Amino acid sequence: MIASDAFIPVVPPRLIQGVYSDPELERLFRVLRTEGRWPLIAGLYFRSVDELLAVSGRAPDTAGAARLEDFLTPAFRGILGNNGLCYHDDLHEIFYSRKLLDPVKQMHGARYGAPYLFQFNIQGPSRGLDGGHFDGRSWRGMDPTNTPAWLMSVMAKSGLFDAWAVKAGQVITYFYDSSIDGGFTYWPDGPDGEPRRLAPPFWNSGIVTDNQRMFHRGEACGPRDRRDLPDGFGLESRLRAAGETGWDVVNDDRVIAHYGAEEIRLLFHYSAHVFEDMSDLKRYFDHTDDLTLERALNMLMDDLRARGVPFEEPSDPLQDSAFIGTLSKTYAVSPSRFPPQAPLDSAA
Numbered sequence: 144m145i146a147s148d149a150f151i152p153v154v155p156p157r158l159i160q161g162v163y164s165d166p167e168l169e170r171l172f173r174v175l176r177t178e179g180r181w182p183l184i185a186g187l188y189f190r191s192v193d194e195l196l197a198v199s200g201r202a203p204d205t206a207g208a209a210r211l212e213d214f215l216t217p218a219f220r221g222i223l224g225n226n227g228l229c230y231h232d233d234l235h236e237i238f239y240s241r242k243l244l245d246p247v248k249q250m251h252g253a254r255y256g257a258p259y260l261f262q263f264n265i266q267g268p269s270r271g272l273d274g275g276h277f278d279g280r281s282w283r284g285m286d287p288t289n290t291p292a293w294l295m296s297v298m299a300k301s302g303l304f305d306a307w308a309v310k311a312g313q314v315i316t317y318f319y320d321s322s323i324d325g326g327f328t329y330w331p332d333g334p335d336g337e338p339r340r341l342a343p344p345f346w347n348s349g350i351v352t353d354n355q356r357m358f359h360r361g362e363a364c365g366p367r368d369r370r371d372l373p374d375g376f377g378l379e380s381r382l383r384a385a386g387e388t389g390w391d392v393v394n395d396d397r398v399i400a401h402y403g404a405e406e407i408r409l410l411f412h413y414s415a416h417v418f419e420d421m422s423d424l425k426r427y428f429d430h431t432d433d434l435t436l437e438r439a440l441n442m443l444m445d446d447l448r449a450r451g452v453p454f455e456e457p458s459d460p461l462q463d464s465a466f467i468g469t470l471s472k473t474y475a476v477s478p479s480r481f482p483p484q485a486p487l488d489s490a491a
């Protein structure tokens with residue numbers, strides 16, 4: 144059994160309209176339309192289809208061949224700032240604005256806070272293949288800069304490390320001027336609870352949310368007859384602006400699909416770290432109470448023993464696939480119920 148409060152957000156998500164001003168939107172969209180050939184989200188984190196399959200836990204189909212369309216949608220991402228640093232001078236005032244930070248501080252009743260991550264997703268017409276996920280977490284001493292993704296996922300699911308958790312929150316601002324699917328599903332009472340959803344149309348509509356502690360997902364979106372992956376689509380495919388408002392999917396310079404502005408769903412994802420008080424803040428920045436890899440692994444192994452899960456103590460835990468498999472299986476958790484309006488799709 145998973146600790147019952149491991150995936151209960153500090154408060155349920157709250158919707159705020161009109162997050163960005165018109166001049167801010169102009170700046171944001173200028174960066175999106177002029178700076179990039181933006182990679183697939185999956186392309187940012189996986190180098191090969193095999194690697195993606197290994198992490199997704201999906202078995203290849205009966206023919207033994209990985210089918211990209213079983214787990215990939217045309218969802219592209221650009222990073223506008225990370226680790227507290229803004230990557231675009233034009234977006235400085237937005238990234239460091241109080242209007243984004245204050246709602247996150249308020250959500251936690253925190254005294255201090257700092258922006259952490261700013262990114263966007265542009266999604267072409269897509270099936271709903273996401274069965275619910277939670278965003279990557281940080282603990283004092285362990286975060287994505289020094290910890291493999293599989294271990295962070297296991298740590299979050301175990302509920303064992305909350306004493307070291309860095310409090311965080313997000314303002315996710317959606318643009319999807321359509322009512323064909325495309326909502327935000329969330330599980331505010333944990334993965335076994337009833338799902339809820341915020342339904343589009345969305346325009347400059349912000350969700351103030353604790354997405355690191357709550358299962359959630361973007362639903363299927365775009366015209367239903369356009370949701371097949373374009374021919375030639377792969378991990379190397381990229382997205383670039385086309386004309387005034389459209390988007391092209393390209394392989395190198397070959398256009399393999401075109402999306403009109405009305406066919407895409409777009410979101411800006413802002414995330415901040417917050418601190419209850421000065422001692423909480425200093426504990427983080429002065430590293431006086433950091434979790435270490437060794438301590439985390441020992442706590443996980445103690446917990447496996449307490450649960451009576453048999454395993455062999457690994458000599459190289461980060462590379463030991465049997466050990467990694469045991470942990471992943473022991474702490475597996477995911478939502479079981481979906482809104483009737485937004486079922487979990489299977490690939491065509």
Ligand SMILES: [Fe+2]
Nearest residue numbers: 276277278354
């Ligand atoms: Fe997410």
